[in-house]
Amino acid sequence: MVPLIDPFARAISYLRVSVTDRCDFRCTYCMSEHMTFLPKADLLSLEELDRLCTAFVRMGVQKLRITGGEPLVRKGILTFFEAMSRHLQSGALKELTLTTNGSQLAKFAEPLAALGVKRVNVSLDTLDPAKFTQITRWGRLPQVLDGIQAAKAAGLRVKINAVALKGFNEDELFSLLDWCAREDQDLTFIEVMPMGEDMGEGLRLDQYWPLKDLRARLSERFTLTDLAERSGGPARYVRVEETSQKLGFITPLTHNFCESCNRVRLTCTGELYMCLGQEDMADLRAPLRASPDDAVVEAAIRAAIARKPKGHDFDYTRQRVKGQMTRHMSHTGG
Ligand code: SAM
Ligand code: SF4
Numbered sequence: 001m002v003p004l005i006d007p008f009a010r011a012i013s014y015l016r017v018s019v020t021d022r023c024d025f026r027c028t029y030c031m032s033e034h035m036t037f038l039p040k041a042d043l044l045s046l047e048e049l050d051r052l053c054t055a056f057v058r059m060g061v062q063k064l065r066i067t068g069g070e071p072l073v074r075k076g077i078l079t080f081f082e083a084m085s086r087h088l089q090s091g092a093l094k095e096l097t098l099t100t101n102g103s104q105l106a107k108f109a110e111p112l113a114a115l116g117v118k119r120v121n122v123s124l125d126t127l128d129p130a131k132f133t134q135i136t137r138w139g140r141l142p143q144v145l146d147g148i149q150a151a152k153a154a155g156l157r158v159k160i161n162a163v164a165l166k167g168f169n170e171d172e173l174f175s176l177l178d179w180c181a182r183e184d185q186d187l188t189f190i191e192v193m194p195m196g197e198d199m200g201e202g203l204r205l206d207q208y209w210p211l212k213d214l215r216a217r218l219s220e221r222f223t224l225t226d227l228a229e230r231s232g233g234p235a236r237y238v239r240v241e242e243t244s245q246k247l248g249f250i251t252p253l254t255h256n257f258c259e260s261c262n263r264v265r266l267t268c269t270g271e272l273y274m275c276l277g278q279e280d281m282a283d284l285r286a287p288l289r290a291s292p293d294d295a296v297v298e299a300a301i302r303a304a305i306a307r308k309p310k311g312h313d314f315d316y317t318r319q320r321v322k323g324q325m326t327r328h329m330s331h332t333g334g
Pocket of ligand 2: 030
């Protein structure tokens with residue numbers, strides 16, 4: 001099968017799949033407190049998700065990241081992981097992984113590890129229990145910390161993703177770093193992105209803490225060495241020499257990473273977003289449901305990839321949000 005190559009000669013080898021728009025948390029930068037979720041009938045069934053992801057794997061996708069919403073609250077999610085693990089066994093898929101808020105990891109870590117998951121990204125912005133509940137609204141820190149321990153006990157490698165929020169976790173920069181060093185976890189900071197409409201939480205711009213400022217603060221105490229490692233996405237890595245830690249920075253707004261972009265995003269309703277920062281998407285649910293013949297959906301995937309844009313439009317530099325997206329992060333899964 002001819003691999004997926006976009007018009008800018010980028011091979012598409014990485015698919016992020018949002019399996020649900022629902023979540024057991026309501027992080028202020030991600031969702032409003034009273035979210036309206038999609039009608040269940042609009043969601044792809046687990047079998048449909050399997051068919052679609054399998055088509056992508058056939059067409060050259062080697063890395064699959066399961067996300068959401070909270071992927072582990074989707075009913076029957078292990079059935080889906082089990083289905084995907086057959087592509088690991090065949091060697092077609094090199095990595096099956098997930099991004100989670102950690103709340104359900106105590107229950108799922110072991111079965112996930114048994115199905116071939118080796119690494120998990122856990123989102124955690126603060127180590128203060130009160131602040132944790134403030135930012136997630138419904139989350140409880142001890143439950144997430146238990147989940148992280150369960151993941152490690154099951155042999156999973158844990159990476160912590162922390163959204164850098166001005167006036168919220170600025171003062172925890174060093175304590176988060178220390179904790180990750182002690183726990184032997186990688187850590188990545190993410191710049192807050194202008195996703196979703198105004199949710200009454202104030203503009204995202206107010207929470208914007210540029211990672212170059214965060215980096216400058218780290219440099220006052222530590223020696224940071226840039227690493228050449230690239231993921232094909234917006235992450236850049238440094239080594240903290242004094243602690244030998246690898247630290248990631250995801251700066252989708254201030255850095256141009258689009259030239260090496262290797263990924264597309266599938267929503268739980270079968271919309272394929274070719275770029276996180278653009279509105280254009282292709283509906284794959286209709287061709288999927290139109291015919292049991294996978295050639296139809298494969299043609300739809302190829303047509304979509306042929307429309308993958310060169311880059312995104314996010315720009316905070318003029319003190320206003322240009323290219324602001326109206327969809328929530330929980331829709332495309334980040
Ligand atoms: N529920 C899972 C979780 O929290 O890890 C997976 C989905 S969540 C949408 C994926 C990632 O997007 C999380 O790391 C979250 O912190 C991040 N995120 C959500 N809204 C964001 C925003 N406005 N800007 C930057 N990152 C955001
Ligand atoms: Fe849920 Fe993740 Fe969004 Fe928080 S960031 S509300 S945990 S989907």
